[in-house]
Amino acid sequence: MFKVGFDLDSATALLQLDDIERRQIPFAQVLTATRLAQRVKKGVLPVMKARLDRPTPTTLNSLFTKAASTTGKPAEVYFKDSWASGIPADVYLQQAVTGGLRPHKRFEKALIARGVMQANEYAVPTAPFMNQYGNVSRGTMTKILSGMGAASLRAGYQANATNSRRSKAKGNAHRYFSAEVDGTRGVWERVSMGMGDAVRPVFIFSASAPRYRTIFPFFKIGENIVKANHAAEFAQAFADAKATAR
Structure with missing residues (x-):
């Protein structure tokens, strides 16, 4: 101010x-x-x-x-x-x-609380998932949190993916997952291909905070x-x- x-x-x-x-x-x-x-x-x-x-x-x-x-x-x-x-x-x-180090964002705090990310890690988005402003859309982040069971309770509605038919139809729990793939830790998306599923990174986990x-x-x-x-x-x-x- x-x-x-x-x-x-x-x-x-x-x-x-x-x-x-x-x-x-x-x-x-x-x-x-x-x-x-x-x-x-x-x-x-x-x-x-x-x-x-x-x-x-x-x-x-x-x-x-x-x-x-x-x-x-x-x-x-x-x-x-x-x-x-x-x-x-x-x-x-x-x-x-x-200037200085960037603090954790709300999305990152949710992943850390769920145990998906370590407390000293930061989620760096990959280019295919960034919009015209250089951000990952709120909708995509909500789907990721839902699929990983890291979404918060909002207005009495739990947004996490469940075993219900409706939740399975959305497919967030299958589509997004966290893992280390070829030595890279992050959040990954499963993509259906003709010969099976392929994966691509949505967020890469970095051990150093972005500095501005x-x-x-x-x-x-x-x-x-x-x-x-x-x-x-x-x-x-x-x-x-x-x-x-x-």
Whole structure:
């Protein structure tokens, strides 16, 4: 979260203002902070598109602003921290913003809890299963977890594969399995061929955590935008506040 606070030194000629003008300063500061936050959001979006690897529409639409208030609360630019499902942007963008090792994803935690993966392993997707954004679809991951008995209980419904006729018809338990094939550990998919079944990897298990460098310096970008536009925004906000003074 990036915050845009109030600068009490924004008015360079406080001593020359009359009482009416002085009373407009708090409103001008609130307006300035809010407009600067909106500028930060506008300036950050093209950087996200340029530097992130194929950001999804959900990621780009996760950036929000919150107006400042006359009670002293600063304006905010932030990534939505919760969705109906999936991992929120403020979590999976942390490595792009700060760099460092990637933590385990929810999918990996489920496999570790089931004993499919070791606690120090990470699941790396293979190219055939990645979509246009470089991710494995949520549907495929759900099928894998279901087939391996690693799906969580959701709203009273257990998504794991069972021996029921309906579950067998879906075939997830047969289609996906974890094993070491030709020296490579991972999650594999059985593919029916004319002469029998073949297998191909969906995820490869790696013993080292993916490391990210800082490619999206969110806070530095925000600071630069605020510094470059603060004086002009305050001047305009002060003029607007005086024009609407009662």
